[in-house]
Amino acid sequence: MKKRSWMTLGVALTVLATVWLAGCSSKEGGNGNGASGEPASGTASALESIKSRGKLVVGVKYDTKLFGLKDPASGNVEGFDVDIAKALAKELLGDETKIELKEVTSKTRIPMLNNNDIDIIVATMTITEERKKEVDFSDVYFKAGQSLLVKKGSPIKSINDIKKGTKVLAVKGSTSVDNIKAKAPDATILEFDNYQDAFSALKAGQGDTLTTDNAILYGMAVQDPNFEVVGEPFTDEPYGIAIKKGATDLLNSVNAGLKKLHDSGEYDKIYEKWIGKAPSGE
Ligand code: GLU
Numbered sequence: 001m002k003k004r005s006w007m008t009l010g011v012a013l014t015v016l017a018t019v020w021l022a023g024c025s026s027k028e029g030g031n032g033n034g035a036s037g038e039p040a041s042g043t044a045s046a047l048e049s050i051k052s053r054g055k056l057v058v059g060v061k062y063d064t065k066l067f068g069l070k071d072p073a074s075g076n077v078e079g080f081d082v083d084i085a086k087a088l089a090k091e092l093l094g095d096e097t098k099i100e101l102k103e104v105t106s107k108t109r110i111p112m113l114n115n116n117d118i119d120i121i122v123a124t125m126t127i128t129e130e131r132k133k134e135v136d137f138s139d140v141y142f143k144a145g146q147s148l149l150v151k152k153g154s155p156i157k158s159i160n161d162i163k164k165g166t167k168v169l170a171v172k173g174s175t176s177v178d179n180i181k182a183k184a185p186d187a188t189i190l191e192f193d194n195y196q197d198a199f200s201a202l203k204a205g206q207g208d209t210l211t212t213d214n215a216i217l218y219g220m221a222v223q224d225p226n227f228e229v230v231g232e233p234f235t236d237e238p239y240g241i242a243i244k245k246g247a248t249d250l251l252n253s254v255n256a257g258l259k260k261l262h263d264s265g266e267y268d269k270i271y272e273k274w275i276g277k278a279p280s281g282e
Helices: 003-019 046-053 080-093 109-114 175-183 195-203 214-223 248-264 266-274
Strands: 056-060 068-070 099-103 135-137 142-144 146-151 167-171 188-192 209-213 227-230 237-239 242-244
Touching: 046 080, 046 248, 056 080, 056 109, 068 080, 080 099, 080 248, 080 266, 109 135, 109 242, 142 214, 146 175, 146 195, 146 214, 167 175, 167 195, 175 188, 175 209, 188 195, 195 209, 195 214, 209 214, 214 227, 242 248, 248 266
Parallel strands: 056 099, 167 188, 167 209
Antiparallel strands: 135 242, 142 237, 146 209, 146 227
16 A cells, blocks of 8 residues: 555645535425425525525445445445545434435446436546536545456556457446556456446356456455455545536535544544555555
C-alpha cells in the first residue's frame, strides 16, 4: 500500500474544504413532496423531499469488501462507504438510522440514481469528466489508484508485464475497464457484473490478473491471502458521492456534511476502522 497516496487524501480534502463556500440552504418543515417514501424525484427540492420523507436512500456496493459488503449470514452491509453514508444521514436527518441502503453495481449506479431509485451514490465511484455529464459529484472523499491483483508467485509484477494474450478480469461499468484498455491495449479483457464474480473467476484460474482500484483489491487480498496486489497504481481514482444533476441543495448539504465529518474527527475514525487495517503491501 502506498502510504503516501492515502496521506495525500487528507491534504486534498483539506484543500477542497477550504474552497468549499456553499451553505446548507435547507429549511425544516418540508413541503410534502417525497413523503411517499420514494426517493426524491424533483431537483431543486431534493433535500426537502428527503427531509419530509425522513430517510436518505443510498446506493452502495454489496460486493466490495472494505467499502460495501453484504454479510450473507447477518444480512448486514458494511464498509467504509456504508459508514460514510450513515454519518451523512446523521448530518442531514439527525440520526444515522434514517437511511435505506440499496445495492448498486458499477454498471447500475448511474441509471438507478437518474431513475430516482436512490438519492445518492456512495460506491467507490471515481469522479470523471465523462460521468460529470450525467451526474454531479461531491468533493473528493477518498483517493485510490488502479492496480493489479494476482495469485502469489505470478509472473505479473506490474502493468508492464501485461502482454498480448494476458487475460485481465474487470467489472462492467468501471473506469478500470477503460483504463486497462488504454494502458494495455493488447490484453484480453474479460468483464464481470460485480467484484465477487470477478474475484471468483480469478481464483478459478479464468484470468491472469484482476484490475481495479488498489483499495478494492486490498479487500480481496484480505479475503484470500493467496492473492496480492502488485505494481504501482497506474491511475488516479478520486471518489465522489454522486447526486442527481441540478439537486444543488442536496449537493451543498452533502459537502457540508463531509466537511463536518472531517472537522469532528469522525472521518478519521471511519477511515481507520476500514482502511487502517488494509495490508500495506510494502
Ligand atoms: N473507482 C472505479 C470506478 O468508479 C472502480 C471501482 C468501481 O467499479 O466502482 O469505476
